[in-house]
Amino acid sequence: MREALVAAAFQLFLERGYEQTTVDDIVALAGVGRRSFFRYFPSKEDVVFPDHERCLADMTAFLSAGEQDAEPVRRVCDAARLVLRMYAENPTFSVQRYRLTKQVPGLRAYELSVVWRYERALAEYLRARFAARRDGTLQADVIAAAVVAAHNNALRSWLRSDGRSDASATVDHALGYVQSAFGAAPAPRADEQPDDVVVVVSRRGAPLWRVVQEIETTLGRDSD
Numbered sequence: 001m002r003e004a005l006v007a008a009a010f011q012l013f014l015e016r017g018y019e020q021t022t023v024d025d026i027v028a029l030a031g032v033g034r035r036s037f038f039r040y041f042p043s044k045e046d047v048v049f050p051d052h053e054r055c056l057a058d059m060t061a062f063l064s065a066g067e068q069d070a071e072p073v074r075r076v077c078d079a080a081r082l083v084l085r086m087y088a089e090n091p092t093f094s095v096q097r098y099r100l101t102k103q104v105p106g107l108r109a110y111e112l113s114v115v116w117r118y119e120r121a122l123a124e125y126l127r128a129r130f131a132a133r134r135d136g137t138l139q140a141d142v143i144a145a146a147v148v149a150a151h152n153n154a155l156r157s158w159l160r161s162d163g164r165s166d167a168s169a170t171v172d173h174a175l176g177y178v179q180s181a182f183g184a185a186p187a188p189r190a191d192e193q194p195d196d197v198v199v200v201v202s203r204r205g206a207p208l209w210r211v212v213q214e215i216e217t218t219l220g221r222d223s224d
Contacts, residue, residue, distance in 0.1 A: 001030075001032065001036060001040065002040045002050065004030045004031075004032075005026060005027075005030050005032070005036075005041065005047060006047055006050050008026050008027075008030040009021070009026045009044075009047045009048070010096060011029065012025055012029060013048075013100055014096070018048075018100060018104045018107070019104070021044075022044075023037055023044055045110045048100065048101070048107055048110070049097075049110070049111070058082055059079045059082050059083070060121050062078070062079050062082060063075065063076070063125040064125075066125075071183060071184050072125070072130070073143060073178065073182045073183035073184070074179060074183055075125070076125060076143065076144065077147060077175040077178060079121075079125075080118075080148070080150075080151040080171070081168075083151065084151065084155060084167055084168070084171045087155060087158075088158075088163075088167045088168075091163030094159060094163060095159055095162050095163050098156075098159040115148060115152065119144050119145060119148045120144075122143075122144035122147055122148070123140050123141050123144035123145075126140030126141075126143055126144055143182045146178045147175065150174040150175050150178050151171060151174065153174050154167075154170040154171040154173070154174035154175075155167075155171070157170055
């Protein structure tokens with residue numbers, strides 16, 4: 001029933017336009033009564049975004065199920081990928097919704113409210129993880145906003161390609177900026193050797209060639 005109502009609504013939105021389509025039109029095409037419509041969707045706007053409540057619940061559960069020693073920035077980036085996966089499950093529908101939302105100011109405002117709920121879920125998780133940090137709340141809010149901004153940038157790029165580009169690669173690239181800016185560096189593998197650190201003490205005003213020579217001499221001595 002839910003899928004039938006969504007299909008009927010989008011058929012009419014594409015044929016007549018969003019503003020010209022009423023709930024009565026949708027239920028008539030779907031062959032159900034108004035009561036059935038409102039059992040699934042509180043308003044006409046909600047039928048445009050039928051999957052966000054489920055995705056938000058999945059994201060919240062994903063964050064709650066994380067191990068306490070999980071790197072928090074990586075965890076919220078992985079949570080954002082759940083939203084992309086929802087869009088990528090049905091590219092045709094996602095592209096249609098994107099085009100429709102661009103045309104209807106009321107739907108853009110509704111979408112912004114949905115995005116804010118995702119951002120709030122990420123921020124609440126980070127606030128709990130950063131509770132002992134100085135400026136932990138500030139860090140949590142900034143990182144959550146950055147994750148949402150990076151994800152949405154990648155999502156819009158994918159939608160503008162009509163769902164033809166590689167959605168996962170696009171969002172991984174965008175979220176990589178967030179991870180590199182705010183996340184912890186990955187731990188080195190057991191077979192990796194730590195990088196050498198060389199400290200050279202030189203007189204103030206010493207020529208650059210002398211400093212370079214001292215570094216070369218030190219490195220040469222360490223390799224012997």
